[in-house]
Every structure is written in C-alpha cells, then in structure tokens.
Amino acid sequence: MKPLVNEFTWSVSRNGLFQECRRAYYYQYYGSWNGWDAGAPERTRRIYLLKNLKTLDMWGGTIVHDTIAEALRRYAIKAAPITAGELQATARQKLRAGWLEAVNGEWRTSPKKTNLAELYYGNGATLPPEQTERIKAKIYDCLRAFAESALLKQIQAATYLAWQPVDKLDSFLLDETKVWCAVDFAYTDPAGALRIIDWKTGGENEDALQLQLACYAFFAADKWRAKLENLRVYGVFLRDNAREKEYPLTxxxxxxxxxxxxxxxAGMRGFLRSPLANEPLPEEEFPLCTRERTCARCNFRELCPGAPKAPAAAPAQV
Ligand code: SF4
Structure with missing residues (x-):
C-alpha cells in the first residue's frame, strides 16, 4: 500500500480551528500525523489520541447525523418507515456501544474508537448523570423533530432518483486547493431546484453556516454540475423543532x-516551511491562544504549554 501523504487541503472545520488557535491547528493537522502507526514516536501517538477526543456534544451530533443518514438509506432501499421511536432506539444502541468503548478504554489501542473528552479529562469512568441525561435528551429531541418534520415528508415525497448520493466526505478543487466537504443531504424538489440540507444539532452561527453552505454550493457546481442559480441551501435546526432556514446564495x-x-x-500556507511538501514551520512558530475559555475545552490541553497550569481534573491514565 502506498504511504499516506499529508497533502495541504482546506475545509470549514480546518478554518475554524486555524482561527481559534494556531497551536491547536498545528497539533490537529501536523503534530498528529502518522500517530495511527504503532511505531510512531510516543508524543505523536499522544497527539493523535487527543485529536480523536470528542466532547459529549460532538458525539451526540455524530450519533444524530449517522442515525438520520442510515434511516434515509434504509428508506431509499426498502421504504423502511422512519419513526421517532425507531430512530431513538438506533441512537440508544449507538450511545451504549460508544459509552462502553469510552469507559473500557478501547481507544488506547484503537484511537478512532469513542473517547470522550469529559471522561478523559475527568475520572475516566463516570460522569454526573445530569451531563449524560442532557446529551441523551438532546439526541432524542433532535431525532423526534426530524421524524416529525415537514421536511422529511417532502424528502419522502420526492422519488429516490431525485436524491443525491451524499453524506460522505468528498472534495473539489478551488483554484489549486483541495477542499473537503460532506453534504448532509441534497435532493431535487418538484420545482426542479436542487436543495442542499445541513442538519444542525447546536445553535445557529450565521457567519459559519453561510460559509459552510456556500462551500456546499461550490461542491454541487463542481461535482454535480449544478447551476448556482438553481441551488437552494438550508440549515435545519433540529433542536429548534427542525426549524428550516434558507440562506441566500447571491x-x-x-x-x-x-x-x-x-x-x-493562504494564511495556512504562511505557516509552511515548504508549501510544496506541506511541511510546517516548527511547532513553536504556531502561536498559543490567549483565551482561557478556549484552552479550558481544548483537546490538547494535556500537553500544550499554553494550557492553564491547574486543570480542573487530572487526565485519565493511558
Ligand atoms: S491549550 Fe490553548 S493554546 Fe494550547 S492548543 Fe489548546 S487552545 Fe491552543
């Protein structure tokens, strides 16, 4: 098998981390590279492990997205009904399986297995019931809202042939830069417009979502040869009873x-010693963030010299 190459790419989430903290950006995209290899240096392995930490909210969001994607796939293949009860039962299984992975420490040998930041930086075994109940209620609410939404009825009314094959990571070129994105769902409505949907399990950040949806529009134009004037893009806020909001694409x-x-x-490339080889400047050249609140919830706070000196709890043993 050919060795993986750490090529330079762009994504909305990469941009988010770059804006938030340059040092965290370094750890995530360079310091962790090759950390999946058992023979990699100990520090690289550690950074890779931290890179794969998920907060409870991120974990919950992934479960909601996966459950919806699987349900739509089953509906497309065998018209399996989509009900809140069945979605919630699927999510419950995912919650149980992920929780066991996390508390049993399966991530020690397989870092892609569920590893929850709150547990890792907590006692490694338990969380206050109000935290776990909150995330469970959030997931169930989102799935109920999706199952009962008018949007789901519209999607089901469109034939499967009107759906785009989505929900997997894909890329397109913007000038010379490879851009990653994963459209949640897209279909052609009865009026012939291609609608692109982004499910949201958190609040609404208009600026970030506008950029995300514009990125999807570029993707649709490149991959599906969609005409921009024929595109409509939506954020669907599942926590807010699946409220749909169309974003403009002028x-x-x-x-x-x-x-x-x-x-x-271009800003990211400015931190490369060799843009051609995607070789970064030394770690120390990536400035530390100065916002304590950002550091307090950062995945890399265990090893970063910029993290507060007295963390709330000792890190879990690995
Ligand atoms: S702990 Fe703070 S300075 Fe260090 S990587 Fe995280 S956000 Fe950046």
Whole structure:
C-alpha cells in the first residue's frame, strides 16, 4: 500500500480551528500525523489520541447525523418507515456501544474508537448523570423533530432518483486547493431546484453556516454540475423543532465566500516551511491562544504549554 501523504487541503472545520488557535491547528493537522502507526514516536501517538477526543456534544451530533443518514438509506432501499421511536432506539444502541468503548478504554489501542473528552479529562469512568441525561435528551429531541418534520415528508415525497448520493466526505478543487466537504443531504424538489440540507444539532452561527453552505454550493457546481442559480441551501435546526432556514446564495455572497476560503488557505500556507511538501514551520512558530475559555475545552490541553497550569481534573491514565 502506498504511504499516506499529508497533502495541504482546506475545509470549514480546518478554518475554524486555524482561527481559534494556531497551536491547536498545528497539533490537529501536523503534530498528529502518522500517530495511527504503532511505531510512531510516543508524543505523536499522544497527539493523535487527543485529536480523536470528542466532547459529549460532538458525539451526540455524530450519533444524530449517522442515525438520520442510515434511516434515509434504509428508506431509499426498502421504504423502511422512519419513526421517532425507531430512530431513538438506533441512537440508544449507538450511545451504549460508544459509552462502553469510552469507559473500557478501547481507544488506547484503537484511537478512532469513542473517547470522550469529559471522561478523559475527568475520572475516566463516570460522569454526573445530569451531563449524560442532557446529551441523551438532546439526541432524542433532535431525532423526534426530524421524524416529525415537514421536511422529511417532502424528502419522502420526492422519488429516490431525485436524491443525491451524499453524506460522505468528498472534495473539489478551488483554484489549486483541495477542499473537503460532506453534504448532509441534497435532493431535487418538484420545482426542479436542487436543495442542499445541513442538519444542525447546536445553535445557529450565521457567519459559519453561510460559509459552510456556500462551500456546499461550490461542491454541487463542481461535482454535480449544478447551476448556482438553481441551488437552494438550508440549515435545519433540529433542536429548534427542525426549524428550516434558507440562506441566500447571491453572486456577492459566493464571491465573498470564495475570497474568504482562498485567503484562509493562504494564511495556512504562511505557516509552511515548504508549501510544496506541506511541511510546517516548527511547532513553536504556531502561536498559543490567549483565551482561557478556549484552552479550558481544548483537546490538547494535556500537553500544550499554553494550557492553564491547574486543570480542573487530572487526565485519565493511558
Ligand atoms: S491549550 Fe490553548 S493554546 Fe494550547 S492548543 Fe489548546 S487552545 Fe491552543
């Protein structure tokens, strides 16, 4: 098998971390590289392990997205009904399986297995019931809202042939830069418009979502040859009873989004010693964040010199 190459790419989440903390960005995209290899240096292995930590909210969001994607797939293949009860039962299984992975420490040997930040930086075995109940209730609420939504009825009313094959990581080129994105769902409505949907399990961040949806529009134009004037993009806020909000895609918005993406990529390349080889500057050249609140919830706080000196709890043993 050919060795993996750490090529330079861009994504909305990569941009988010780059804006938040340059040092965390370094750990996530460079320091962790090759950490999946059992023979990698101990520190690289550790950074890779931390990179794969998930907060309870991130974990919950993944469970909701996966459960919805699986249900839509089953519906497409055998018209399996989509009900809140069945979605919640599937999510319950995922919650149990993930929780066992986390508390049994399966991530020690397989870092991609569920590893919850709150447990890892806590006692490794338990969390206050109000935290676990909160996340369970959030997941169940989101799935109920999805199952009962008008949007689901519209999706089911469209024939499967009108659905786009989505929900997997894919990429397109923006100028010379490879851009990753994973569209949640897309289908052609009865009026012939291609609708792109982004399920949200958290609150609404208009700026970030506008950039995300513009990115999907570029992807649709590149991969599906969609005409931009024929695209409609939506955020669907599952916590808010599956409230749908359409975001505009005017030429001005798309030009601005493109500029932001290219400028962000240029900023990232500014931290490369060799842009051709995607070789970063030394770790110390990536500034530390100065916002304590950001450090307090950062995956890398265990090893970062910029993290608060007295963490709330000792890290779990690995
Ligand atoms: S602990 Fe703070 S400074 Fe260090 S990587 Fe995390 S956010 Fe950045």
């Amino acid at each position: 030429p001005e918005i798309l030009i601005e989004a493109r500029e932001r993406m290219l400028q962000s990529a």
